[in-house]
Amino acid sequence: MTSPSYTAAAAAESIHRSLAELSSSSSDSFDNSRRFTAFASRLHLLLNHHYFLDSDSLSPALQTALKGIASDLSKAVLTVSVYRKRSKIFVLINCKSLSASLQQHSSAIASWLALIESSLSDNLPDLRKKTSDLSRDMKLSHFAVTENEERLHRTLQKEGEGRQTSKAVQSAIIMDLARCLGIDSCNYEELINQVKLFKTDLANSNSVSERRILVSLEKILGSWSAVPGMLTLKVDRDFEEDAHILPFKNFLCPLTKEVMKEPVVLESSQTYERSAIEYWFERCLEDGRDPTCPVTGEVLKSLELKPNIGLAGAIEEWVNRNVEIEVNCAVEQLSKESMEAEGVERVLDVVYKISEEHPSNWFRVRNAGLVVMIVNLLTNSSKSIGTVLRSKALMALLSMAKDEESKKIMLEEGITRFAIHSLIGSSEKEREYAVKLLLEFSSDEACCTRIASEKGALVLLSSMAGNLEHPALANVAEQVLTRMEVAEDSVQNLAAAGRFEPLLSRLRGGPDDVKIEMASIIGRMTLTNNSKEQIAQQCAQTLVELLSKPEGRTPSLLALNNLSGLDDNATILVESAVLPALVAILLQNQGALQEWKEFAASIIANIVSKPGHWELASIDNKGNSMQSESVVFSLVVLLLVTSPQCQASILRILYGMASSPQAAGSVAMHIKSSEDGIKTIFHFLDYPDIEHRIYAFKLTRILTERFAQDLAQEVKHSDKLLLFKEKLLDNQSAESEKSDAACVLANLPLSEDEVKTVLEASFVKWIVMNLKKQQRISNGRTSWPTSSMEEGLLGLLLHFTRSLDQDTISVVKEHQLMTIFCEQLSFPANPRVKQLAAVGLTNLSEAGRMLAAPDSEPPAPKGFCASLVFMCGRASPEPSNCPIHNAPCEYNSQLCLLKSNCIRPLVDLLHDEDANVQIAAIEALSTLVLDTSHGYKGAVDELEKQDVIAAVIELFTEIRPGVLQERALWMIERALRVDSPAHRHSLNQSLVRALVEALKHGTANAKRHAQDALTNLKEISGVSAKASSQSRPQR
Incomplete structure (x- = not known):
């Protein structure tokens, strides 16, 4: 389309300008632009005819044709200018679009010429013919892209996509480019110049593809100009460069x-x-x-x-000739006494390059001694050459290790030791080449064995294999270890490093001789707890099966003994049916070796040391269990006839079974009822070996907790009573023995005479001193021997609180036993200690009440008065009475809970989590309301003041029926006999509801106490509780 305002004269002028511009260049580099210029020349001659001189007088059709030619010709000029002014590379990249543009404009101009030809009059035949011919030629013209240009255009477009190409492809591209540009491919300067021109063309270009092509061509030409890579080793200035x-x-x-x-x-x-x-x-x-x-x-x-x-x-x-020269130069360099790091690095680079690129020359490197020299360099100068050179040396050796002969030389020179050391090298490259070198060696089973035998090798490899920060190295290390697992001689070393799978797979699935060997290894090894658990989980059943084979029994027992040292394995071993086999070896098999019996006893002892599973396991076809009478009897009998080592294990077995909550009762009963069972245990109390004594004392302590009276008779009959005291006083004895001896003496029922003659009053001082010492040792951290010793010492003090005469009262006051017991109430972690301390306070408080009860008259100090004067003294002519005892009590009397400040600690115990502790605290507080004679109201008021009554009521409302409820009810009922607390608590609906529930569902005593309490609260009518029985529930 042409603009209506565009005149024919202006069109003619535009045509002449365009034709002049096209004719301005004498030569065109590209055929398409040259051909279009030729058409322009013919058009110029045609339009110079006088017919077209007066453009405005032409017919409308001719004017339209001139305007169309002007428009298309001006556009064609722009296309031709690209051919002429832009770089040849730019034209090649855009050759298709440029040729298409010329084709389009040529066809358009041909059509306009056809219009001119049809509009000319017949009297201009020559002009019409020339116009017709030019129109035909331009219409039939084909502005093609040559095959080379097409090929290069496609290639460069692919480069514009940013894909990776090899050096070979890049070289071929340059050759094609040079050919299309008409340049010799060796003319690097002209190629560079063309790329620079192309770069100038793209200064204002926004085409990403063209810019990628530019970058790609610059890179290609950069590498194209590089000198070919040569094996060149310049290690000394004396060497001439032309030696190669x-x-x-x-x-x-x-x-x-x-x-x-x-x-x-x-x-x-x-x-x-x-x-x-x-x-x-x-x-x-x-x-x-x-x-x-x-x-x-x-x-x-x-x-x-x-x-x-x-x-x-x-x-x-x-x-080959160049390699020989390089090898000789390398040998000469490494033979120098003082080597420069730069020279050594070049040598290592050359050896690596020769090995990688020319494997047929391995023999030259090997025969020249370079392998040995590099190994010596590493072993003798490792620290001085640094991690970079160590890495390159390992890299060179790794490459040469592909040569079997070189590999043998490396192994003979001890390279594996250095490679293992380099697994902890300071650089990742050093560690990488070290582990890869070991991987190369591990392809041979003998090499695997050699690597496994090197100190620390498997530990370092295992550590590297488990390092997830460097997954590539971890993978290589894992491959090395996997290969080593195949080597039979590496199994034990792998297991020692924590890789048990090779050993366990052989133990599970190998022939009997292999299983026996693997079991022997397990029996000899020092295992971690995780390792013991892993082995037990996978192979316990196999080890138990080996017990049935005489040749496999010893190694299996060794292995099982090792595994049973982990408490958590007890369940696994029991589920693997190990107990029947072990019991048979220990008790039934008359022909069993003594060694077998010792191991069997040790394993059983380890298993029964953890309660909770073995108690339910059968040990024979009859369904007997470990705690059955026949087994216990047999163990007791065996104690006297077996070896010392087996005796120690049997004592451990009996103690373990007697410590189990499920089996303790029956085991203790069977020991007591067996012939000379207790006497047999006592035999080991003064045994020379400490292990025997320790478990004999532990077992005796457990027996005295259940059968104190029977044990007391046997102790007195065998004159062992003094033995326990002497053990306590012996500084050479183990703490475990001493604590158990204290508990035994505390558990035994002793008469008043025995307390005085055997324990003696002077023994109290030692007990108190050691009790304070134990408190300092524990310092809030309770261990079993410490807490057990405190239990025993407190139990010993209880012996002195059960029957008090004036001498004993003196001892109580002198050592302030009530204060000692009170201090124990805050023992943080042992409920038994708090319970015993509360019992001690109960005994002393009852003694104080008994001494204050007979009479309150002040005459001459006879009978009770003498004792009371001894206890309370006469501080003034008019002493103030204790509100609890209604008599004067001194602050250091040690028989009054109030004056000794023990009430508040006892109240705090009511909130303890242990019910036995709560019961003991209630018992102690109950001693304060036993006497309802004169002064009783004052005692209750004092307890109300001390918040005792409120605390007991709170406890009562929260607990369920039982002993604790009965004890709390008894004390509440006693307190409510006094009007003031009864009136105060009558509105406490929680208390009333709890009393009603106790009346409905409590024990007989609880119901009676609840009824009396409700009567006192006037919740029900009946006989006043104040007239009811004052009996106290028995403790």
Whole structure:
């Protein structure tokens, strides 16, 4: 379309300007622009005819045609200017769009010329013919892209996509580019100049593809100009650079510019490196173009590659001669007394390159002694050369290890030891090449054994394999360990490093002789707890099965003994039916070796030391269990006839079973009822070996807790009573023995005379001193011997509180036993200690009440008065009475809970989590309301003041029926007999509801006490509780 305001004269002027511009250049580099310029010249001659001089007088059709030609011609001028002014590379990249543009404008102008021809009058035949001919020629013209231009255009467009290309492809691209540009591919300067012009063209371009092509061409030309890589070792200035033989030009591949390793000939008679030309062919096929010869540009009909045998031989000879020169230079450098780091690094680089690129020359490196020299360099100068050189040395040796002979040399020179040491090298590269070198060696079973025997090798490899921060190294280390698992001689070393799977798989699935060997290894090893658990879980059943084979019994017992040392394995072993086999060996098999019995006893002792599972297991076909009478009897009998080691284990077995909550009662009963059972245990109380004594004392302590009276008779009959006291006083005895001895003496019922004659009043001082010492030792941290000792010492003090005469009262006051008991109430972690302390306070408080009860008259100090005066003294002519005892009590009397400040600690115990402690606290507080004679109201008021009554009521409302409820009810009922607390608590609906519930569901005593309490609260009518029985529930 042409503009209506655009005049014919203006169109004619535009045409002449465009034609002048097209004619201004005498030569065009590209055929398309040259051909279009030729059409422009003919058009110029045509329009110079006088017919067209007066444009405005022409017919409308002719004027329209001139305007159309002017428009298309001006656009064509822009396209031709690209051919002329832009770089050749830019034109090649855009060749298709440029040719299409010229084609379009040429066809358009041809159509306008046809319009002119049809509008001319018949009297201008010559002009019409020239117009017709030009129109036809421009219409039929074809502005084509040549095959080379098409191929290069496609290639450059692919480069614009940013894909990766090899050096061979890059070289072929440059050759194609040079050919299209009409430049020799060796004319590097002209190629660079064309790229610079292309770069200038793109200064204002926004095309990402064009800029990528530019970057790609710059990179290609940068590497294209590089000098071919050569094996060059300049380690000394005395060496001349021409000592190396330079390659002939035909040794170099035109594509890679490197010496060819496998030269092949194409049908174009050009020689290339096989891998390079194959890659070029693949790229051609990927791009959808015919494969060509990069040098000639010839399209190949066949892709056959024929080996150039003659050239290959010449290249090989040249390589060998150069390698020999390099090897000699390397030997000379490493033979120097003082080596420079730079020179050593070059040597290592050369050895690595020779090994990687020319494997056929391994023998030269090996025979020249370079392998030995590099190993010596590492072993003798490891610290001085640094981690970089160590890494390169290991890298060179790793490459040479592909040569079996070199590998043998390395092993003989001890390279494995250094490689293992480098697993903890300071750089990741050093560790990488070290572990890869070990992987190379581990392909041989003998090498695996050698690596496994090196100190620390498996530990370091296992550590590296488990390091997730470096997964690549971890994977290689895991491969090394996996290969080593195949080697039989490495199994034990692998297990020692924590990799048990090879050993366990052989133990589970190997033949009997292998199983026995693996069991022996387990029996000898020092295992971690995790390892013991892993082995037990996977192989306990197999080890139990080996017990049935005489040749496998000893190693199996050793292994089981090792595994049973972990408490958590007890369940696994019991579920594997180990107990029947062990009991049979220990008790039934008359022909069993003593060693077998010792191991069996030790394993059983380890198993029964943890209660909770073995108690339910059967040990024979009759369904007997470990705690059955026959087993216990047999163990007691065996104690006297077996070896000392077995005796110790049997004592441990009996103690373990007697400590189990499920089995303790029956086991203790069977020991007591067995013939001379207790006497047999007592036999070991003064045994020379400490282990025997320790478990004999522990077992005796447990027996006295259940059968104190029977044990007391046996102790007195065997004159062992003093033994326990002497054990306590013996500083050489173990703490465990002493604590158990204290508990035994505390548990035994002793008469008043025995307390005085055996324990003696002077013994109290020692007990108190050690009790305070134990408190300092524990310091809030309770261990079993410490808490057990405190229990025993408190139990011993209780002996002195059960029957008090004036001498004993003196002892109580002198050592302030009530204060001692009160201090124990705050013992943080042992409920038994708090319970015993509360019992002690109960005894002393009752003694104080008994002494204050007979009479309150002040006459002469006879009978009770003498004792009371002894207890309370006469501080003033008019002493103030204690509100509890209604008599004067001194603050240091040690028989009054109020004056000794023990009430508040006892009240705090009511909130303890242990019911026995709560009961003991209630019992102690109950001693304060036993006497309802004169002064009782004052005692209750004092307890109300001390918040005792409120605390007991709170406890009562929260607990369920039972002993504790009965004790609390008794005390509440006693308190409510006094009007003031009864009135005060009568509105406490929680108390009333709890009393009603106790009346409905409590024990007989609880119901009676609840009824009396409700009567006192006037919740029900009845006989006043004040007149009811004052009996106290028995403790």
